[in-house]
Amino acid sequence: MSYRSEYQRSIEQPARFWAEQANALPWYKFPQDILTQDNEGNYHWFEDGEMNTAYMAVDYHVDNGRGNQPAIIYDSPVTNAKSVLTYKQLQQQVALFAGVLKARGVTKGDRVVVYMPMINEAVIAMLAVARLGAIHSVVFGGFAPHELAVRIEDAAPKVIVTASCGIEVAKVIEYKPLVDEAIALSAHKPDCCIVLQRPQARAEMHSTIDVDWTTAMADARPAGCVAVKGTDPLYILYTSGTTGKPKGVVRENGGHAVALKYSMSAVYNMQPGDVFWAASDVGWVVGHSYIVYGPLLHGCTTVIYEGKPVRTPDAGAFWRMVEEYKVKALFAAPTAFRAIRKEDPQASELNKYDISSLSTIFMAGERLDPPTYLWTAEKTAKSIVDHWWQTETGWAICANPMGIEEMPAKPGSSTFPTPGFNVKILDPRGNELPPGHQGAVAIKLPMPPGCLATIWGDFERFKSGYLKDFPGYYCSGDGGYIDDDGYVYIMGRTDDVINVAGHRLSTGEMEEIIAAHDAIAECTVIGVHCPLKGQTPVGLVLLKDGVAIDEDTLQAELIAMVRKEIGPIACFNRAVVVPRLPKTRSGKILRKLLRQIAANQEVAVPSTIDDPGSVAEIEAIMQAQGLVNDIATETQ
Ligand code: COA
Numbered sequence: 001m002s003y004r005s006e007y008q009r010s011i012e013q014p015a016r017f018w019a020e021q022a023n024a025l026p027w028y029k030f031p032q033d034i035l036t037q038d039n040e041g042n043y044h045w046f047e048d049g050e051m052n053t054a055y056m057a058v059d060y061h062v063d064n065g066r067g068n069q070p071a072i073i074y075d076s077p078v079t080n081a082k083s084v085l086t087y088k089q090l091q092q093q094v095a096l097f098a099g100v101l102k103a104r105g106v107t108k109g110d111r112v113v114v115y116m117p118m119i120n121e122a123v124i125a126m127l128a129v130a131r132l133g134a135i136h137s138v139v140f141g142g143f144a145p146h147e148l149a150v151r152i153e154d155a156a157p158k159v160i161v162t163a164s165c166g167i168e169v170a171k172v173i174e175y176k177p178l179v180d181e182a183i184a185l186s187a188h189k190p191d192c193c194i195v196l197q198r199p200q201a202r203a204e205m206h207s208t209i210d211v212d213w214t215t216a217m218a219d220a221r222p223a224g225c226v227a228v229k230g231t232d233p234l235y236i237l238y239t240s241g242t243t244g245k246p247k248g249v250v251r252e253n254g255g256h257a258v259a260l261k262y263s264m265s266a267v268y269n270m271q272p273g274d275v276f277w278a279a280s281d282v283g284w285v286v287g288h289s290y291i292v293y294g295p296l297l298h299g300c301t302t303v304i305y306e307g308k309p310v311r312t313p314d315a316g317a318f319w320r321m322v323e324e325y326k327v328k329a330l331f332a333a334p335t336a337f338r339a340i341r342k343e344d345p346q347a348s349e350l351n352k353y354d355i356s357s358l359s360t361i362f363m364a365g366e367r368l369d370p371p372t373y374l375w376t377a378e379k380t381a382k383s384i385v386d387h388w389w390q391t392e393t394g395w396a397i398c399a400n401p402m403g404i405e406e407m408p409a410k411p412g413s414s415t416f417p418t419p420g421f422n423v424k425i426l427d428p429r430g431n432e433l434p435p436g437h438q439g440a441v442a443i444k445l446p447m448p449p450g451c452l453a454t455i456w457g458d459f460e461r462f463k464s465g466y467l468k469d470f471p472g473y474y475c476s477g478d479g480g481y482i483d484d485d486g487y488v489y490i491m492g493r494t495d496d497v498i499n500v501a502g503h504r505l506s507t508g509e510m511e512e513i514i515a516a517h518d519a520i521a522e523c524t525v526i527g528v529h530c531p532l533k534g535q536t537p538v539g540l541v542l543l544k545d546g547v548a549i550d551e552d553t554l555q556a557e558l559i560a561m562v563r564k565e566i567g568p569i570a571c572f573n574r575a576v577v578v579p580r581l582p583k584t585r586s587g588k589i590l591r592k593l594l595r596q597i598a599a600n601q602e603v604a605v606p607s608t609i610d611d612p613g614s615v616a617e618i619e620a621i622m623q624a625q626g627l628v629n630d631i632a633t634e635t636q
C-alpha cells in the first residue's frame, strides 16, 4: 500500500476511511453515524457507537487468547523494582479498582483526578475510571499544589487517586502533602482521596476522606464495563494555553480508540504482541496515548519506566531497557537523546547492549533538531522518526508513516501529514501559502478521529482558541512550512507557549506569578534557547520606581514563587532586570519581537511601536546576558 493513496483516500472519503479503521475494534454496537455535523457545524465521530475503552484495551484481549501475555512491564531503576503484569492480571486489578471507585459513588460521567508517579497503579486507576464510563483527569506529578488545585476546581472530581510519593532520581517527593494542600486551595472538595502507600515514604492519612488503596482493594468487588457512546468523554487532560488558566482538552471514547488503534500500525508499524516503549510520563498526552491506550488497544506490551534517560544510573539506561525487554519501538522526547549525547557523546554505553530488537526510534514533544537527529541515527543505525503532534490532537499530525510506507527522512522535518490530517500553511488572512513559505500551520476541518472535542466546560474557549482565526480550519498555534516535496517543517510556537524538555508551559502564566512580586512594575517571560532542554524560560522584569532590591535576591525570590505555584518542572531559573520593555503605543508588550530577538531571527518591528529605540536597547541587553541563540533560526 502506498502512503499517497492511503492519504488521499482519508481526505477524500473520510467517513468511509474511518469506518474501515473502526472495524478493527470490538464495539458493543458498531456506529452508523461515522461522521456527523451538528447545527452549529461542529463535527462528531462515531456518535451512536456503543463501546467501552477499557474493555477494548484489556478484557477483549483476555477473551481472545492474550490473557497470559505481558500487558505492562514495570521497570524502576529508582526503587530497584521490576515486574510484569499479564493482561489477565491487569484485567483483575482494573476490575477491582473499578469496584473501589464504584463503592465510592463513581458512576458514568463523573470525574476522577489521578496524581501519581510512574507506577502500574496509575494505569490501573485510569483504566478503572474508563471501565465505569467515568472521566479521568491525570495531573503530572511535577506540578505544584496550586496547579493541581486549578485542575481539581475545574474538573470537579468525586475522587482523587494518588500515591504517598514519587521518586526523582535520588529525591523522594511526598505527594500526599501536595494533594492535601491542593484540596485546601480548591473551592471544589472531592468526596474521597485514595492513597497508595509506597515504602519510600508513607503518607499520613489524617483526613476523613482518605482511603488506603490496599485496604480498599482487599474489600472490593470487581465491577463490570459500562457501555458509553462514541462521543462520551474518556478523559480531560489539561495543557498550557497562553493564559494562566490551563485548557482542559476533552477526548471522546470512540474517536480516540479508533485513531490510536490505527496509529499503532500505520505510524508505529507495531503488531499485536510487540513491545512498545514510550519513555514519557502518564501525566502527559504521550503517556495517555502511547504508554496506556495505544499499545493496549493494539494488544501490545507496554513499558512503565520510572527513571530518566541519564543518571538512573547512567546514559546506557535506554539501551539496557531495549535489550532487556526486546523493545521494538522506542518513543521519547529529543531532550532525552540530547541528555544521553551530552553524557556519552561517543555512545559507548550503546556497545554494551544488544538493541537488535529495536526497529525505530520515534521522537516528539518538541522539534527534533537536525544535530540530535543525525547523532541518534548514526550511533544507533536505526530509523529515526520525528513526528509532530499536540495534546489537542492526541496523535501524530505529521509523521513518517512506518507501517504504510517508510519515506526517506529529511532532518528537521516531521515528514508528511498523517492520513486524516489535511495540513495547510496559511498567511495571516487565511490564504494558503505556496511551498517554502512560512506561515501558520492549520488543519482543514474535519479533523480525523481522536482530536479534542472541546475544552472542558468552555466550548466558547475551544472555538475562540482554535477555530476563530481561520474559519474552516483548526489553528495549531505552530508556525512552519511545507517544502516542494511536501515535507512539513514545524518551526515553533507562534504564541506564548514554550517547550521545556518536551514539557509545554505557558509564559503568560509565569508572568502572572512573578508580576505579583512587590518590587515588580512590569514583566514578561520568554523562552530562550537551551542546548539540553530546547528552551528555558527567562523573566525580563522592570522594577517599581524607588525600589531598591539586590538582583540576586530578587531572582531567588522569583524562582521560588514560580516553583511554588507551577512546580520545579517549569525550570524557571533566571530573571533579568531591564530599564524598559518594547511596547506598542497602547501599552502592550511586544512579546513576538522579544521571541524573535531570543531566537536570533530577523526582527519585525511593528508600526505601532511606541519607541523604536527600545528595540536596540533590549537587543543589546539580551545579547549581553546570553539570551540570544548563537545560531540564527529561520523566521516565523
Ligand atoms: N515529580 C516531581 N518533580 C519532577 C517530576 C515529577 N514527576 N519530573 C521532574 N521533576 C522535577 C525535577 O526533579 C527537577 O527538579 P529540580 O529543579 O529540583 O532538580 C525539575 O522538575 C526539572 O526536571 P527535568 O526537566 O526532568 O530536569 P532534569 O534536569 O531532572 O532532567 C532530563 C533532565 C533531560 C533528563 C529530563 O528533562 C528528561 O528526561 N527529559 C525528557 C522529557 C520527556 O520525557 N518529556 C515527555 C514529553 S514526550
Ligand code: AMP
Binding pocket: 239, 285, 363, 364, 365, 366, 367, 368, 386, 387, 388, 389, 390, 391, 392, 414, 476, 477, 478, 490, 491, 492, 493, 499, 502, 503, 504
Ligand atoms: P504538547 O501539547 O505538550 O504535546 O505540545 C505540543 C507542542 O509541542 C506543539 O504545538 C509543538 O509546538 C511542539 N511539538 C511537539 N512535537 C513536535 C515536533 N515533532 N516538531 C516540532 N514541534 C513539536
